[in-house]
């Protein structure tokens with residue numbers, strides 16, 4: 001699987017580089033061959049030019065007569081032979097067959113995943129389709145523009161996925177771009193537009209269908225008069241406020257988490273529209289905290305007080321971040337989550353698209369350092385931490401709101417006696433150009449990834465009960481590649497730092513368990 005991480009996409013890019021070089025090879029070979037044949041043609045043409053003044057005169061010359069006979073007797077066979085012997089085509093096809101076995105190619109899942117990732121970005125960041133298609137993200141031009149065909153294929157794909165709400169704007173965009181092309185008024189293009197009118201009608205996007213019909217009629221009013229009836233029908237449907245069609249059937253999906261108030265809040269936090277009250281922000285402090293292991297003091301910034309969420313800046317150096325990425329790169333695969341039902345199994349899920357790999361902290365100097373710093377700063381016992389988990393998110397990569405702590409009915413794997421996840425540390429191993437923040441919808445807090453910094457919070461109340469306010473998520477990456485390293489520390493033997501409180505703390509946070 002390639003779409004869910006940037007390093008996966010790099011493999012695909014390499015594939016394209018190789019394919020392009022092969023195709024270029026083939027084109028060079030056929031060009032060479034064509035040039036050789038062209039010079040033969042030119043030579044014979046010169047002869048014919050000489051004959052143009054008078055064929056009889058020309059043929060009366062015995063040398064000319066001999067040369068004509070010789071050409072037809074043997075040269076033409078040579079040309080045929082040369083065409084037959086040209087192996088460039090079969091060489092190319094053979095090479096391609098071989099390459100296909102060894103190179104990385106995207107699967108159908110990649111295709112679907114990348115289309116969904118694009119609409120996720122569109123939805124989360126409320127992006128304008130026209131801007132997105134022209135390569136602009138939040139006002140900044142990053143990519144190359146999409147062609148009308150790109151937009152059409154994406155629209156068609158979303159249709160197949162029954163995401164009709166997103167289908168319509170992409171088909172609209174595609175038709176808009178097609179209309180702007182010089183060949184947009186050619187008959188073939190108009191036929192195509194007529195076909196797209198049918199899509200819109202089926203979905204119940206009557207306005208879009210009507211404007212497309214009007215566009216076609218304005219270019220070929222006489223040839224396309226059969227559309228007049230469709231125009232009238234559409235006009236009537238619009239006047240009647242008709243809400244039939246796939247679009248309206250599926251617009252509301254009651255019970256869908258993505259339609260919930262909580263999810264809307266999460267999206268607002270990702271966009272930066274929802275943030276902590278300024279009265280709360282005023283009491284937040286930055287301070288230096290001494291390292292007990294003799295490292296430089298921690299630059300601690302409070303982001304939230306209750307529950308406590310802090311970000312420590314410049315904890316590890318750029319070289320450490322990069323060496324961790326490098327260690328993980330060959331090992332990462334699609335991240336899984338504990339599957340629902342608590343049977344201890346893990347599955348890949350659409351709500352988490354990233355790739356990850358686990359490492360024992362003893363693996364190398366950099367992984368040891370990560371553990372030391374978290375233990376040093378928090379005072380927590382790192383003997384009961386889970387293995388380090390390094391993850392990479394590609395474009396559109398995200399992780400929907402969740403708790404890191406396990407629910408009360410969680411069944412721990414055999415031999416796992418270390419208790420719940422008392423705290424989470426997230427090392428950001430990269431900056432992210434746009435999007436990709438860590439969002440806490442209930443606080444409501446957005447943390448910007450900053451290379452080398454460490455985000456830390458407690459997932460449990462001192463009583464050991466889950467603190468439901470700590471629900472958090474990874475917002476979709478809009479531009480760039482996001483690398484993190486997750487540190488999960490378990491409850492066992494942490495009493496020195498977090499004495500167990502017998503009073504159940506859950507009352508304050510229970511409200512956030514079933515928020516909607």
Ligand SMILES: O=C(O)CCC(=O)C(=O)O
Nearest residue numbers: 399437438473474484486
């Ligand atoms: O990537 C992030 O910002 C959050 C990741 C996360 O919450 C997790 O992996 O559990």
Ligand SMILES: [Fe+2]
Nearest residue numbers: 402403404472
């Ligand atoms: Fe998490």
